[in-house]
Amino acid sequence: MAADIVRLKSAREGAVASGGQSRLLLKDEAYTKIRELLLDESSEASYSERALAARLDLGLGPVRSAIERLRADGLIVVSPNSGFRMPEITSREILDFYELRMVIECHVAKSLAGCVSAGDALQVEKILTEQEASAASGDTTRYHHLDLEFHSALAELHGNTEMEHALRRLRDKMYRLARRMHHAHPERLVVNAAQHRAIFDAVRGGNAEEAYQRMKTHLDWGRRFTLDPDRRLGVDW
Structure with a gap:
């Protein structure tokens, strides 16, 4: 019982x-x-x-x-x-968003230069190759996911968990801004993919200053493009 x-x-x-x-x-x-x-x-x-x-x-x-x-x-x-x-993303928020990314991701690119193993390089290479294919076919949705994967992969390779967490908190905003930035101009995905390739080539080649500058240029391009997607201010993209 x-x-x-x-x-x-x-x-x-x-x-x-x-x-x-x-x-x-x-x-x-x-x-x-x-x-x-x-x-x-x-x-x-x-x-x-x-x-x-x-x-x-x-x-x-x-x-x-x-x-x-x-x-x-x-x-x-x-x-x-x-x-x-979803709340509107203001110009002030866009500026703050890119300023934080500049601080973290430029440091990440510079610190990783010459420190990526062959196995890790192969994983990033797979992301870049699929990005280039998505850009060429105009598959913006898949490209935006790969965009996040590329930047996240570099942060993970760097190994600073606080930086990883900070970027993870920005993922939704990164995705929203990327979609807004390229939705009307999918042809610019090719430019974006080429910038990613150049960043990683500098990282893999051990050129710290070039990696830093290429990431800085990439993020600055994204910031200006996000604020003025239709070139109303006459900026040459």
């Missing part, structure tokens, strides 16, 4: 644990789906909980949990009676 009670209790605890795990997975699924939708649509349009739940075939509870998490991440702003949306 006592053994039966223990087994019953264990079964109930297992069911509770299983249910809790299931709810957690549903929340994670909702977060991932909504985040990907927002980033891929790259829009400041407003969304409602119920409309998103129906569109993505998700429960209202997980959607609400995901929205709160996205709000805490700073990816969305919630407005009473009007749903939620």
Whole structure:
């Protein structure tokens, strides 16, 4: 009898644990789906909980949990009676974003020069090769993911976890800005890919100053292009 009670209790605890795990997975699924939708649509349009739940075939509870998490991440702003949306990225935020990247990524490129193993170089080379193919075919969505992979790979090779975390926090904004920057001008992906290639060639070749300058030029190009994508200020890209 006592053994039966223990087994019953264990079964109930297992069911509770299983249910809790299931709810957690549903929340994670909702977060991932909504985040990907927002980033891929790259829009400041407003969304409602119920409309998103129906569109993505998700429960209202997980959607609400995901929205709160996205709000805490700073990816969305919630407005009473009007749903939620991604906030506009201001010019000041763009300048701050690129200033932080300049500090971190130029240092990373310079520090890595001559210090990349053959195996690590091969992994970065795979990213660059696929980037060039995506740029040539005009596959902007895949290219933007590879863009993040390239910059993240250099940071990981450098090995400073605080720098990696700082760049990881910028990933969503990097993706949004990259999509905005190239959506109307996909032909400029080829230029972007060539800049990545030149940066890594300098890193692999052990030329620290060239690696630093090429990363600086690349980020400065991105900053100016983001602020003036249609060359209204007459800047020659």
